[in-house]
Amino acid sequence: MLKARTAEGMSGLDAIVSDPRGAVIGLDFDGTLAPIVPDPTAARVHPDAPAALVELGSLVGTVLVLTGRPAAVAVEYGSPPGGPGLADVPGLVVLGQYGVERWEAGEIVAPPPPPGVEHARAELPGLLDRLGTAGVRVEDKGRALAVHTRRAADPEAALRALREPLEELARAAGLVVEPGRLVLELRPPGMDKGRALTAFLAERSARSVLYAGDDLGDLAAYDAVRACGLPGVTVCSGSTEVTALAERADIVVDGPDGVVALLRDLVAALRDR
Numbered sequence: 001m002l003k004a005r006t007a008e009g010m011s012g013l014d015a016i017v018s019d020p021r022g023a024v025i026g027l028d029f030d031g032t033l034a035p036i037v038p039d040p041t042a043a044r045v046h047p048d049a050p051a052a053l054v055e056l057g058s059l060v061g062t063v064l065v066l067t068g069r070p071a072a073v074a075v076e077y078g079s080p081p082g083g084p085g086l087a088d089v090p091g092l093v094v095l096g097q098y099g100v101e102r103w104e105a106g107e108i109v110a111p112p113p114p115p116g117v118e119h120a121r122a123e124l125p126g127l128l129d130r131l132g133t134a135g136v137r138v139e140d141k142g143r144a145l146a147v148h149t150r151r152a153a154d155p156e157a158a159l160r161a162l163r164e165p166l167e168e169l170a171r172a173a174g175l176v177v178e179p180g181r182l183v184l185e186l187r188p189p190g191m192d193k194g195r196a197l198t199a200f201l202a203e204r205s206a207r208s209v210l211y212a213g214d215d216l217g218d219l220a221a222y223d224a225v226r227a228c229g230l231p232g233v234t235v236c237s238g239s240t241e242v243t244a245l246a247e248r249a250d251i252v253v254d255g256p257d258g259v260v261a262l263l264r265d266l267v268a269a270l271r272d273r
C-alpha cells in the first residue's frame, strides 16, 4: 500500500496518483535499482525492476534514472539478457555521471571529459602505491575516477586514509571529491544530482516528483525535490552503510527489494484510479 510517513510525502503521492502524466519518477541506480555488490563491474539491476518500470513508464510523465555511473553503463547493467531492461521503459531518460551525460532513445549526449581527469589518472596509481592501500580499486569512468575501498581488508579505514590525499589530488586537478558508499570519486565540479533534477523538472514542466536514492550524492536530489515547489516524495533505499537519507526521507524502504515493491504499489495505485 502506498503510504508516506510525512505530510509532504503524502501530498506528493496524492499528486502523482491523481495526475500521473505530470509526474517525474526519478531513481538512482546502484543501491536503489541495483543491489550493492563488491565488484562495481558485477552490479546488475534488480531482476524485477525493469518490468515494474516498463509498466510505470506507460503511466507517468517520465521515468528518469539519475546516476553517478556513465549513462551507457547504467543502461547496459540495467538490461539483463532476455529482457525486459531499462532500454524498454517507455520514454526513459538516463542522466549519467551526476547529470553531465544524457541517454535518451538509445542516443547519448556528453561533453568531452575535462582535462584534469587525465592528470588525476596519471597520478593515482603512484599515490595509491605510496599509501600502500591493498584491495583498493580504481574504476575509470572516462570523465571521473572512482576509488573503491569495499574490497580492502578494512574498508572504512582505507576510506579514511585516502580522503585527504585524494582531496589534495582533486584540488590540483581542478576536480572535486564525491564521497559515497565505500568510494571516493574524483569528478568535475559544477554539476550534481540536485542541479540535474531541477533542470529536468523544468524541462518537462513537471507537476509532481518522486525521487529514490540510497547514497550521499542523492541528498542534493532530495534538496531539489523540496526546493522545486512541486508536490514531491523522497524515498530512501535503506542500508546500514548510509543513514543520512533515512533521516530525511518521506518513505524508507528496505533496499532495492523495497524499491521494487514500492514501484509495484505505485503501478497498482495508478491502475486502480
Ligand SMILES: O=P(O)(O)OC[C@H]1O[C@H](O[C@H]2O[C@H](CO)[C@@H](O)[C@H](O)[C@H]2O)[C@H](O)[C@@H](O)[C@@H]1O
Pocket (backbone or CB within 6 Å): 028, 029, 030, 031, 035, 036, 037, 038, 039, 040, 041, 043, 066, 067, 068, 069, 139, 141, 146, 148, 150, 180, 181, 182, 183, 185, 215, 217
Ligand atoms: O548514483 P549511483 O547510481 O548510486 O552510483 C554511485 C556509484 O555507484 C557505484 O558504486 C557503488 O556500487 C558498487 C556496486 O554495487 C559498489 O561496489 C560500491 O561500493 C558502491 O560505492 C559505481 O561503481 C560508481 O561508479 C557510482 O558512481
